Amino acid sequence: MDDELLKKYAYVISSTHRVRVMNGLDGDVITPTQISKKVGLEPKYVSKVLRELKEKELVECINEEYRKGRLYRLTDGGEGVMELLENLDW
Numbered sequence: 071m072d073d074e075l076l077k078k079y080a081y082v083i084s085s086t087h088r089v090r091v092m093n094g095l096d097g098d099v100i101t102p103t104q105i106s107k108k109v110g111l112e113p114k115y116v117s118k119v120l121r122e123l124k125e126k127e128l129v130e131c132i133n134e135e136y137r138k139g140r141l142y143r144l145t146d147g148g149e150g151v152m153e154l155l156e157n158l159d160w
Contacts, residue, residue, distance in 0.1 A: 078126055078147055079154045087111060089155065091119040092144070095129060096152050099143045123148070 082088045094105040094116075102120060106113045120142055123129040128148035132141045144152060 072150075075147065075150045075154070078128060079151050079158075081126060082123075082128070082151050082155070085119070087115055087119050088123065091116055091123065092128070092148065092152060092155065095142060095144050095148070097144075099132065099141050101139055101141060105142070 082092055090109040090111060091105060094100070094109040098104075100108070102113060102116045105111075105120075106116045109116075111119075120129060120131075124131065126147075127145055128151060129142050130145050132143060134140070
């Protein structure tokens with residue numbers, strides 16, 4: 071297993087908010103508001119977590135130029151972390 075992937079996995083599981091946002095994104099292209107409703111977190115927390123996950127290259131915004139209605143999805147690295155979340159007991 072790739073060390074960088076494991077480091078990103080460890081980063082995600084160190085925060086329940088990160089895990090919830092990652093689960094909310096799994097397989098979807100979705101707005102922060104939709105993630106908020108899907109996972110039961112306030113929008114301000116979802117936005118903060120998305121910024122953090124974007125810095126770690128786990129999520130990407132596909133329409134960065136928009137102020138509202140930004141769409142996010144998992145990167146390949148984010149998909150790898152999701153596979154670990156689904157397959158490992160933690």
